[in-house]
Amino acid sequence: MELSGWGRFPVVEGQVVASEDLLRSARTAGLARGLGRAYGDAALPAPGSDRPVLVSTAADRVLSFDPSTGLLRAEAGLSLSTLARLFLPLGYFSPVSPGTQYVTLGGMVASDIHGKNHHVDGTFGRFVTSLKMMVADGSVLEVNREQHADLFAATLGGMGLTGIILEVEVKLTKLAAPWVYEETSRIGSFREVFSRLNAAGETWPMTVAWVDTTSTGAARGRGILNAGRWATTEESPKEPPPVKQGLMVPDVFPSGVMNGATIAMLNSVWYAKHGAADKKHVVAPGTFFWILDLAREWNRGYGKAGFTQYQCVMPSDIELYDRFLELFQKLGGASFVTVFKDCGDQGEGMLSFPKRGTTLAVDVPIRDPEQTAKMVRELNAFVLDNEGRVYLAKDAFTTSEQFKRMYPRWEEFEAVRDRYDPDRRFTSAQSVRLLGR
Numbered sequence: 180m181e182l183s184g185w186g187r188f189p190v191v192e193g194q195v196v197a198s199e200d201l202l203r204s205a206r207t208a209g210l211a212r213g214l215g216r217a218y219g220d221a222a223l224p225a226p227g228s229d230r231p232v233l234v235s236t237a238a239d240r241v242l243s244f245d246p247s248t249g250l251l252r253a254e255a256g257l258s259l260s261t262l263a264r265l266f267l268p269l270g271y272f273s274p275v276s277p278g279t280q281y282v283t284l285g286g287m288v289a290s291d292i293h294g295k296n297h298h299v300d301g302t303f304g305r306f307v308t309s310l311k312m313m314v315a316d317g318s319v320l321e322v323n324r325e326q327h328a329d330l331f332a333a334t335l336g337g338m339g340l341t342g343i344i345l346e347v348e349v350k351l352t353k354l355a356a357p358w359v360y361e362e363t364s365r366i367g368s369f370r371e372v373f374s375r376l377n378a379a380g381e382t383w384p385m386t387v388a389w390v391d392t393t394s395t396g397a398a399r400g401r402g403i404l405n406a407g408r409w410a411t412t413e414e415s416p417k418e419p420p421p422v423k424q425g426l427m428v429p430d431v432f433p434s435g436v437m438n439g440a441t442i443a444m445l446n447s448v449w450y451a452k453h454g455a456a457d458k459k460h461v462v463a464p465g466t467f468f469w470i471l472d473l474a475r476e477w478n479r480g481y482g483k484a485g486f487t488q489y490q491c492v493m494p495s496d497i498e499l500y501d502r503f504l505e506l507f508q509k510l511g512g513a514s515f516v517t518v519f520k521d522c523g524d525q526g527e528g529m530l531s532f533p534k535r536g537t538t539l540a541v542d543v544p545i546r547d548p549e550q551t552a553k554m555v556r557e558l559n560a561f562v563l564d565n566e567g568r569v570y571l572a573k574d575a576f577t578t579s580e581q582f583k584r585m586y587p588r589w590e591e592f593e594a595v596r597d598r599y600d601p602d603r604r605f606t607s608a609q610s611v612r613l614l615g616r
């Protein structure tokens with residue numbers, strides 16, 4: 180079948196194997212895939228690979244849960260949406276959540292995902308206590324900080340290249356109440372968004388800002404700041420806060436509908452919709468964490484040619500980001516789904532993305548893939564000049580040379596692959612692009 184990531188580019192032919200028995204399907208597989216939410220080519224088979232891609236989602240059993248410690252063990256295909264549905268009513272939640280609930284535990288480990296709490300809590304991998312994995316020779320290993328510690332550190336953020344994750348053991352967060360207290364503010368300029376985001380990180384455990392990448396003049400980079408924390412028992416509403424119903428985006432949009440003009444219009448509407456006054460309220464977790472999920476299959480809005488999300492992290496310096504935004508605009512960039520967020524320290528995963536600084540994610544519609552590649556490489560040159568890197572879960576265009584400069588532990592990572600998979604059974608379109616065969 181045809182396979183692609185969330186960005187719908189690239190599209191490749193591949194064989195797929197799926198079963199409730201994850202180990203059985205792992206026996207033949209050359210790569211695992213969860214819900215396909217990585218944007219680029221991370222979950223796509225390497226060109227010419229004769230091994231199928233294992234889709235894990237049928238293997239989603241909860242295997243054990245200890246309420247006294249919050250320790251959950253589940254199959255790698257368990258989705259975050261199911262986890263939330265089962266565990267929020269019991270007063271537990273994932274310690275880290277990405278901007279969508281449609282990801283699997285396996286995908287969360289392989290991308291070592293980060294969330295709005297990265298500046299205080301770090302990545303998902305920090306809360307993972309053990310993994311059960313099938314490695315290249317077919318053996319099944321329990322992998323953690325004591326056993327096969329090298330493989331553990333390579334697998335957190337290892338983009339599926341170290342073996343098939345069969346089970347994940349992770350410590351869930353105990354909540355006083357399953358709601359989020361949130362404050363949002365509309366902010367008129369990029370500089371102020373940056374300083375308010377930084378200041379909010381001092382007192383709030385969860386922060387993020389949306390930035391208008393198309394506004395110009397004094398309003399350039401204006402935005403909306405969201406700061407949140409889990410609500411206390413006293414703040415719990417008598418009735419659950421209303422949850423907006425999502426709509427399904429039909430697959431009818433020609434590529435090109437999302438262009439500079441339409442994106443500028445969407446940005447203005449989103450900015451105006453917030454209103455000038457600050458907002459303070461208790462909301463359902465989905466409203467706070469997964470606002471994007473309200474438009475199901477929103478990637479279809481970019482048409483069949485698709486889009487890429489460019490996400491980088493660089494030191495927290497507004498001058499730097501000001502110049503980055505200027506370059507992005509100069510290269511013709513215009514983004515609607517734009518996320519600005521401060522990051523804490525680098526985690527233990529050898530290829531984990533976040534490191535201390537600020538991360539910016541912008542969407543780039545694809546019209547001509549060559550042009551997009553050129554733009555990404557120019558942005559990469561800027562990011563590299565400023566000690567930054569891009570997020571592999573979003574990437575489809577970075578060159579091998581740029582990747583190796585961004586991820587200084589890549590040789591250590593390859594040494595782990597040499598030990599556990601010397602013949603490179605596990606590969607992806609991304610791994611061939613970045614690391615060769």
Ligand SMILES: Cc1cc2nc3c(=O)[nH]c(=O)nc-3n(C[C@H](O)[C@H](O)[C@H](O)COP(=O)(O)OP(=O)(O)OC[C@H]3O[C@@H](n4cnc5c(N)ncnc54)[C@H](O)[C@@H]3O)c2cc1C
Nearest residue numbers: 213214215216217277278283285286289292293338339344
């Ligand atoms: C709307 C949206 C918002 C997002 N927001 C964030 C965010 O805030 N923070 C963030 O960090 N990320 C974010 N992401 C990216 C997303 O969290 C990651 O791409 C995640 O890995 C997707 O999980 P998945 O189950 O869909 O995995 P897939 O996309 O299917 O696969 C991703 C990688 O995981 C590997 N993999 C999957 N399952 C296994 C397994 N069982 N064993 C070994 N390897 C496996 C694949 O080989 C691939 O390399 C977002 C994505 C979208 C679409």
